[in-house]
Amino acid sequence: MSRGKGNWGGLAVLAVLVMALTLAPFFLGAYPLALLGRVLALAVAAVGVCVVWGRAGILSLGQGLFFGLGGYALAMHLKLTATPAGELPDFMIYNGVEALPWFWKPFASAPFALAMVPLLPALAAFLVGWLMFRRRITGVYVSIITQALVLAFVTWLNGSQGLTSGTNGLTDFQTLLGLNLRAESSSRVLYWVTLLALILSVTGTAWLLGTPFGALLTAVRDNENRSRFLGYNPAAFKIAAFMLGGVLAGLSGALYTLHLGTISPAMIGVAFSIELVVWVALGGRASLIGAVGGLILGQLAKDRISSGAPDAWLYIMGALFVLVVLVMPQGVAGLQPRRRVRPVHSAPTRPAREIHDVA
Helix, strand or coil: CHHHHHHHHHHHHHHHHHHHHHHHHHCCCHHHHHHHHHHHHHHHHHHHHHHHHHHCCCCCCCHHHHHHHHHHHHHHHHHHHHCCCCCCCHHHHHCCCCCCCCCCHHHHCHHHHHHHHHHHHHHHHHHHHHHHHCCCCCCHHHHHHHHHHHHHHHHHHHHCHHHHCHHHCEECCCEECCEECCCHHHHHHHHHHHHHHHHHHHHHHHHHHCCHHHHHHHHHHHCHHHHHHCCCCHHHHHHHHHHHHHHHHHHHHHHHHHHHCEECHHHCCHHHHHHHHHHHHHHCCCCHHHHHHHHHHHHHHHHHHHHHCCCCHHHHHHHHHHHHHHHCCCCHHHHCCCCCCCCCCCCCCCCHHHHHHHC
């Protein structure tokens, strides 16, 4: 009975939080609402980190790669939409580009660009995961490889001034599907879309992890060799989890780009990927709600502390990560006391003497 009351209590708290977040645009000013929208967009990526690291046991330090692919996929369309017909984007003209590059042309279509937001990160995650996990690469080597990949991606973006606007990134967005992104009313619509995306990401991921796929993913994490001995292919489950994390990161990148109005290589580097891991670890990598809560609280604290002490913020974040690893390995969510479940006996136990007689 107490367990049921606890579950209902937790659901009631979540319902109140969702209601408060839904009504937030009616009570917050322009800057707080924009900040909260960006934080909720990043929380979608935290859900992916929770799946990849918390459930699959893969410590990826390259989620910025998938975040950037989703963000740039949408930003390219927004940049082309803001460019007069028949002309090139302004940064291409400044860098002497005479014709629109071939890989830019399909992004003039809104359906294509929106489809690429999840598909590009999914394809990249599949290729990276297939190359790593089929060769049974695990542990710190995965972290090093993913970190190197995001660093290579950022280096390419910075060096391709005429193709990607380099360190300046893409900006000056105006409309998306006829919606004026600069209008005050659009900020509320975008906020609610982001909140809905986060709710669907959490509930959909929770449902998926509650299926046999989630159970097998946990089995692969806990004992990969035993799972392989039982006839399962651990690499397939790891690749699937890695792809899901990539898709959620790509969606997060697109939403974050809309909220911020720009995207640049500085936003998706190694530091960003490590920061995601720190917030998920703080909240609890084994809990979807914990991961989302850790990121939201961490980002809001970052905004306040970095404004007052910008030089000390990185040290504070590093100290938090060390504290979590040493004192709270399961994060804040792991501090919740576990409920004892009383065993249920379906039939009375037979006396030992009677059992002996039967034997």
